[in-house]
Amino acid sequence: MLVLGPLVLPWAGVIVLAAWLAASTVHDRAGRRAGLPPGPHAWALALLALAAARLGFVLQYGREYASAPWAALDIRDGGWAAGWGLLAALLYVLALWLRRHPWRRPVALAAAVGAGLWLAGTGVLQLAQPALPAALPAWQGVALDARPVQLPALQGQPVVVNLWASWCPPCRREMPVLLRAQAEHPQVRFLWVNQGEAPETVIGFAAAHQLPQADVLLDTPSQLGALLGHRALPTTLFFNAQGELAAVRSGELSAATLAQHLALIAPAQALTKP
Known part of the structure; x- marks a missing residue:
């Protein structure tokens, strides 16, 4: 957890935010170099990936959400299926390429940067985790x-x-x-x-x-x-x-x-x- 005074943030969320900011920057700059007007794809791709990741988790644990379906909207529980999010992002990029959309290259580059940074950050986070104790603590x-x-x-x-x-x-x-x-x-x-x-x-x-x-x-x-x-x-x-x-x-x-x-x-x- 990242502790900033009274604010406590999960590192996983910080990594996702940092990856999106980097991808969004790449998206905008690549679009400008290609002479394209401002596009919504950085936001659209991120929201689609997050929605798919949440949906995947909710479907996996549908029984637990059945008694209180509105709880599926409460993302404070940290329930995400990362594979679903990555798949949704891939399908978004693929759809742009199949339609030969002018934004296809900037979006593909931004998606690659965002996914790469997220995977790298997640890997570093796993390596940085302290070794788990071998037994219940002597307490x-x-x-x-x-x-x-x-x-x-x-x-x-x-x-x-x-x-x-x-x-x-x-x-x-x-x-x-x-x-x-x-x-x-x-x-x-x-x-x-x-x-x-x-x-x-x-x-x-x-x-x-x-x-x-x-x-x-x-x-x-x-x-x-x-x-x-x-x-x-x-x-x-x-x-x-x-x-x-x-x-x-x-x-x-x-x-x-x-x-x-x-x-x-x-x-x-x-x-x-x-």
Whole structure:
């Protein structure tokens, strides 16, 4: 995540924006060199690619969106199918070439630059990611039912660790999604680890939102977030049954993006809803 004061931006979004700005610049300059009037293709191509990427993800997780179709428009959940977006961009360029449109060369060049920068940026981002810990971190918290919970002792089952705070709007919005997933997938252990708040605040919030006391942990010094290197809230970490960190989602989860990440830590048949 890119942290700019109170603003926290996902690197993936920053890379997409940078790639589009570069592609748009190439598009405009190539068009001017060819003596063409200003054209809408930079915007049209980007919007088409984004719409196709979102549509591909929504179709893939149609069951999760079926109960709340309007949630498909909320892109804050970070659900995208990149392959669909690239395919849509390719088809757009191909259509211009088949029609021998005067903008075909500038658009093709801009699309190549944008796609190349996005692929390169995504690759660098993957290489720059810190090595995932081999096991659940050696951290112990106290649940609201006063029982201690040691993370390493949970190895043997998939574990989802949600770092949250009551003052965080996206944390509050994703609580019902996590609660439904816990009820639907009892073989997965869900933990809500509060970051930095007083016990009375956490107790009141958990009671109001019907969070299970045995699964809500206190972390007043925000030790776990610092230990894992994730201070942005909400952040959700997905550990498989071997205790390995398989995925991290920084930002709000929807039912679809939660299902996408759960599939990484448990076999598909084990995640089938009862």
